Amino acid sequence: MRMKTMTKTFFALGTVNKISISYREADEGKVMQAADLVKQMTESMDDRLSVFKAASEMSALNAQAGRGDVRISPDTLKILQASKEWSEITEGAFDITTQPLTKLWSIGESSRIPSPHEIRKAKKLIGYEDLVISGAGNGNGFGTAGLRRKGQSVDLGAIAKGHAADLAHDILSEHGIDEAIINFGGTVIISGRPKSIGIQDPGAPVGTPMGSITASNTAVVTSGSYEKYFIKDGRRYHHLIDPRTGEPAESGLASVTLIGPSAMELDALTTAVFVLGIQKGFSLVRERGLEGVFITDQGDVFLTDGIRGRFSFSDGRRVTDIRKQPQTAGA
Ligand code: ADP
Ligand code: MG
Numbered sequence: 001m002r003m004k005t006m007t008k009t010f011f012a013l014g015t016v017n018k019i020s021i022s023y024r025e026a027d028e029g030k031v032m033q034a035a036d037l038v039k040q041m042t043e044s045m046d047d048r049l050s051v052f053k054a055a056s057e058m059s060a061l062n063a064q065a066g067r068g069d070v071r072i073s074p075d076t077l078k079i080l081q082a083s084k085e086w087s088e089i090t091e092g093a094f095d096i097t098t099q100p101l102t103k104l105w106s107i108g109e110s111s112r113i114p115s116p117h118e119i120r121k122a123k124k125l126i127g128y129e130d131l132v133i134s135g136a137g138n139g140n141g142f143g144t145a146g147l148r149r150k151g152q153s154v155d156l157g158a159i160a161k162g163h164a165a166d167l168a169h170d171i172l173s174e175h176g177i178d179e180a181i182i183n184f185g186g187t188v189i190i191s192g193r194p195k196s197i198g199i200q201d202p203g204a205p206v207g208t209p210m211g212s213i214t215a216s217n218t219a220v221v222t223s224g225s226y227e228k229y230f231i232k233d234g235r236r237y238h239h240l241i242d243p244r245t246g247e248p249a250e251s252g253l254a255s256v257t258l259i260g261p262s263a264m265e266l267d268a269l270t271t272a273v274f275v276l277g278i279q280k281g282f283s284l285v286r287e288r289g290l291e292g293v294f295i296t297d298q299g300d301v302f303l304t305d306g307i308r309g310r311f312s313f314s315d316g317r318r319v320t321d322i323r324k325q326p327q328t329a330g331a
Contacts, residue, residue: 001025008035012046013161015185019168022179022192034175038168042184045164048076049156051099058154062099066150069134074141079156079163080133082264086159087128090272090284095243097147099155100125105248107239111230123246125151161187162221162267169263186227187263188220201314202226202254202295210295211313219263223270224255224295240274251277254297259307260290278302 007020019038023031048057060070072080083096100122104114114122130148147154161184168182169189179192188197194216198209202224213220225248229238242249256273258266269288273281278294282302285292291307303311308319 004028006031006035008039010039010042012039012042013049013164013184014052014157015161017042017161017164017184018181019172019183020181021172021177023177027176030175031177034172034177037171037175038182041167041171042164045075045160045167048073049079049160051153051155058156061145061147062153065147065152069132069144069146072133072143072145074143075167077133077135077141077143077145079159079264080131080145080154081135082163083154083156083159083268084128084131084133086265086268086272090269090276092126092128092243093275094158094268094272095126095128096154096156096159097126097128097131097152098158098241098243099153100151101241101243101246102155102157102239103153105237105239105241107230107237107248108228111232111237113232113237119246123243125149125153126243126246127152158223158271159264159268161185162219162262162264165189165219165263184263186222187267189218189263190215190220191217198314199257199293199295200224200226200255201299202297203299209314210299210301211293211311213257213259213293213307214310215259218259219261219266220257220259221263221266221270222255222257223274225249225274226254240271242275249275251275251281252296253278253281253294254299255295256281257293258285258290259292260288266290 001024003022004025005022009018021031050056051058057076064070086094087096104122133145134143165182165184165187172180182189194214196212196214197220198212201208201210225238229236238248240249253274256270258270260266291304294302
């Protein structure tokens with residue numbers, strides 16, 4: 001039976017989303033239907049979650065900050081609950097209430113450095129403990145959520161793509177599709193035969209890989225300081241904010257790629273690990289049983305043990321030449 005491939009690309013969640021599917025000709029109808037469903041699901045998620053849409057659940061939640069709770073639909077409840085959990089697990093390195101800071105910096109649209117006063121003011125509003133969620137005790141899956149203080153706001157930018165990619169993967173599986181690549185703005189899920197995925201060289205133009213990993217039936221997610229940034233006086237101001245300093249994280253890392261079963265978990269964790277830096281990040285990743293590729297500002301590469309056999313450098317360097325663990329000396 002002849003195999004065909006199809007690619008569907010669409011814009012949602014502030015990024016380009018792409019699914020590529022290999023299938024037998026006879027399954028064409030089913031494949032097209034599944035691809036349409038993925039697009040619809042992602043667009044409806046954008047309608048519920050976007051802070052740029054006045055009618056979204058997130059806008060309602062943020063507008064009511066300090067006033068009261070709003071009703072939250074079942075899937076939004078899930079991502080909010082997960083976001084709060086990841087904020088707790090990472091002790092606020094990933095903090096779901098970072099929006100006052102991300103808005104202040106507006107990296108990608110603005111290249112203004114906010115004043116220390118503005119940063120202090122925005123930083124005071126950060127605190128995931130103030131997001132109070134009441135679960136789906138009523139049986140219909142709906143719940144409520146509220147932010148305790150006026151001016152606080154939630155931004156799902158660091159986690160929504162992961163959740164959407166997981167749901168897209170579920171839709172494809174339900175349609176019997178098992179050869180696919182889901183790529184939602186760098187949040188990737190690979191199904192079927194092993195495939196090679198390039199890992200961007202953080203110091204080179206976009207599209208230049210530093211190396212690649214071979215992966216199958218897993219999610220692969222990267223956060224890097226090369227995605228959105230401006231440079232001023234030799235410092236790179238990027239979109240991954242350290243909620244503790246109120247500034248773009250300067251942790252010594254230039255990118256973090258994580259490999260594991262849940263794209264949503266990896267999406268939250270790549271952001272957190274980037275903020276935490278290599279020492280703490282490396283232990284967190286190992287604790288959670290995940291694999292990862294860490295690239296420092298100096299271009300040094302560190303790999304977790306489980307990924308060493310599946311990583312190769314583009315320039316022919318050997319993996320056996322790189323140090324096994326980040327050095328503590330000088331840290
Ligand atoms: P990208 O979306 O570029 O792939 P991430 O998944 O790491 O990268 O998400 C970055 C986005 O998450 C930022 O644009 C911002 O909206 C939000 N964000 C930045 N820093 C944090 C943080 N420390 N905790 C939670 N969200 C953050
Ligand atoms: Mg993320």
